[in-house]
Amino acid sequence: MSWSEDSTVLENSTLQERVVERVHSSGARVAFCHKPGYLRTYACFATNFGSVDDRFRIGGGDEIVLPDGIAHFLEHKMFEGIEEDAFQEFSRLGASANAFTGFNGTSYLFSCTDHFYECLSHLVRFVQSPHFTEENVEKEKGIIGQEIRMYEDMPGWRVYFNLLEGMYAHHPVSKDIAGTVETISGIDAPMLQRCWESFYHPSNMILFAVGDQSEEEFFDHADRLLKEKDLGPAPALEKVATLEEAAPAQAQVRQEMQVGRSKLLFGWKDIHPGLSGQDMVRKELVSDLVLECVFGQSGALFEKLQEANLVDDSFGGGYMIYGDVGHSAIGGDVVDPEKVLEVILAELPQILSSGISEADIDRQRKAATGQLLKSFNSLENIAGSYCSSRFMGADPFEVVDLLNKIQPSEVADRLHDHVRPENLVSSIISPAQG
């Protein structure tokens, strides 16, 4: 066995979930969650390399600057094999495979009802066997170019990235995950190989499975698989952070598209270098609770907007943390975005002065607990929540206990700290004229 330390058990009595994790001698974190009775098993092999990781150094060397969209490009190219693409073998095994790139990570995944260990072997092997050639890299630019065009035609996607562009002057979180046709045009095979060597070392990765399998057998297989390929010592990887000012880059970003009705998103950004682990989870939880109390559909503000026929059920929002930055995004489909913003800005001083009641906090706490129970029915959510929590140094289950520990004073502080009318950023997509 090649586990560098004893197993750790993460569990929670409310969720009635238990995850066992170990650190493999290759550096990979390996974890398993047993779900009795489920026919499907879901597994992912995820790296802590996402679209925001655009600058890094290895061993104190020169800074390497990456083109926007390279993490996503790499994700596409990892499926390329010498003989065939990685999907083929999953198909032979009756499994369904996919991958996605986010701001902070890239995840390769499959779900299956049979041949689990063959699928797991294939997952680890293909992610550890890149095959980049100039020809296959050039070919991919056509496919990704069409993917980018597809996103350009999606108003919901555009309104969100335009909001981020308004919030952030420099931070890469505002860049489209797939990049642009221009930024991906310079990507070549050596560049992809370098990224893979730097970010796909097991020490930067998590192998996770959830389903009705034997825990012991899973760890045995994972051990053998991770020993198959010696990828050497972990590179001394140092991600270079981009400094971002507290003030928003632009108060408003507007775009015209062929849409039936306008789309509005607004929100605020936070800059918090060094925040991690439990503090990060707590910040996200408290922020979500504040946003739900102020802008949620059980609040007085929503009722006022709805009675004036300014918003509908699409209105809502949430808070998202991506490493050293975080932001809220609230909005929906509206007819008159300016009027919605006008009402909100007129109401905010009153909301800020009266604050959030303890009854509201308690009710939101209950609602959030129910939502968490629901989300832990889903194998995908369990895997996603485990990987993102671990990448930020947190325990995926502590969220339930933290929810119960939130203090009214903390909610009040967060309300005033985050919801600052003078720093509001908005993004509007309106119907194209003519």
Place this chain on the structure above:
Amino acid sequence: MSPAELTHVPGFKTREVGSGGLLHIRPEERRKTSSLRLTWVADLGPHNARRCLVPACLMRGTREFPSQRLLNLRTEELWGLSASTSVDRWGQRHLISLRAEFPAEGHLPQGEKVFEDAIHLLDQLIHEPHLVEGLFPEEIVESEILQQRRSIEGRIDNKSGWAYQRCLEEACFDEPWRYHQQGTLEDLKHVTPGDLTALWNELITHQPLHVHFSGNMAEDRVVDRLSTLFRGNHSSGESLSPRQAIRAAKEPREMVEHAKVQQSNLIMSFRTMISYEHPLNESLMVANGILGSFPHSRLFTQVREKESLCYSIHSQVDSNMGMMFISSGVDHDTVDQARTGIDKQLDFVRNGEFSAEEFEMTLAAIDSRLRMVQDSPAALADYDLRSRLSGRKPGLETLRKRVASVTREEVVAAMELVHPDLTFVLAPEESS
């Protein structure tokens, strides 16, 4: 190939409640929540838009909680009970659904329970909505008409969905499934609170109602409590029009429309003459799998990966309509090239040129997809309901066996019945 042995996952047990209502219950011990779905079935038609207003008005309040805000406060109090409505279509039917999910007993602190309160609230939503002098309040009706109008106008925001619907409307211009589930702006004119209140009454009393429940509870208790949801419903088979016959393709047609878009959406429609009862229905499912519904399918591996012509491309079959559709987002300059590539793959499958491996992979992938349905109560309920509405016996096991016994020759025979109908392109304005 024979389907793998199935771990036993209980299916729905069905009983008739009242006159014509069907209650489907299955035990579910694996999950932390109970889930419930109520669906009223009606015919698609020119009045879909006003029927959509009914569930929207129901969600605006009950007699006990007479505003949406009070209702939302109540659902939050019930540990975030999620209650939502949706309007879908399936073949020629209009499906009006109310879905709810709430924490299962044993998962809440201090042994709290929400089942009774949840069912009471859902019953009130359906039978005791917020009315003023016996009618839905005028301001709520006006507000929901406005929102519905905006939803209809907003359909163009989803470009591929828009292109698909336009293709369907043109290809099936006199068939009932041409109607979009959200209906038309025209239908929203002159709707009064009286019309809508009458429509609500008609829906809950005359249209067939299906209730699907999955949860970890004693069956007797569930039957006892859920029976209340059927009160007043006396639907019969006559509440729905007879099944529409599917028809053969005529001359292939082409159509181009323009919009402010970056890429073209290409939708190719085909007539199959294969209904759910047709002996080649499962063979067509397999043919569609080889052609375009998996990452190993021809359209993905050849048109996308080899020719780099697109990012999204897939095929789908709808045996209610007896149709197949191929959809793709492509650069406008390469639409013709994409069509040629797609035609080539259609011929490839039609000529039986696919490998033994492609065939086996497709059988395995379909089987796996069918098994995966069993992990999701929502997907199981959906499968059960749609099977019943299409005149199929609901039973995943039977379907799995039928798929597993499909032969290569049957795939070819099914593809020989696939004939082109309308090819529709939603193209950038600059290309006009």
